[in-house]
Structures are given as structure tokens and as C-alpha cells.
Amino acid sequence: MAPSLFSMLHERRKEPEIMDDPGLDSQAHLKALRGLERINTWTGTPYIFWQAVSKEAQKSSCPLRILDIATGSGDIPTGLWKCGQRFGVNLQ
Helix, strand or coil, X not given: CCCCHHHHHCCCCCCCCHHHCCCCCHHHHHHHHHHHHHXXXXXXXXXXXHHHHHHHHHCCXXXXXXXXXXXXXXHHHHHHHHHHHHHCCCEC
16 A cells, blocks of 8 residues: 555655756756746745735835745745835835
């Protein structure tokens, strides 16, 4: 019998990330980044983050600064910035 999804979540399996391979072909890397961007667009990931970002931005009169660490193609912080422009929230 195959293990259930929930039983598999309790095990941590570490596998090397293909995109971190320094020998990865640049075209393959770009293709993977575009794939991540499509997934993030389809799932609305920037808007999921926007809920938390907008709450933090409301707490301060200063622009909210966002640091992008390993979000892939950079589409998430770009999407957050676009939300900020749309709703009048100053993001850096």
C-alpha cells in the first residue's frame, strides 16, 4: 500500500535543487524561472503575500522596504510593488 500524503509530510527529504547547479545551462535556468513565474501568477502568490505586506505598511508612515531572498524570477516582489501602486502603498 502506498504511503498517504500526510504520512509523507512528516518525513523531510532533502534533495539538491537543480537550479542551484552552477553547471546548469542558462536557457534551462531561464525556462525554469519562467515556469515559476507562471505558477505564481496562476496561484496568485503575490496577492497572498500582499495581505501581510499591506497590514505592515499600514503600521508606518515610512515606505515599507521589502527584501527579496530566493523568490525565483523576482515576480513576487514585482507583484507586491504593483499592488502597492494600485492601493497607494509606498513600497521599496
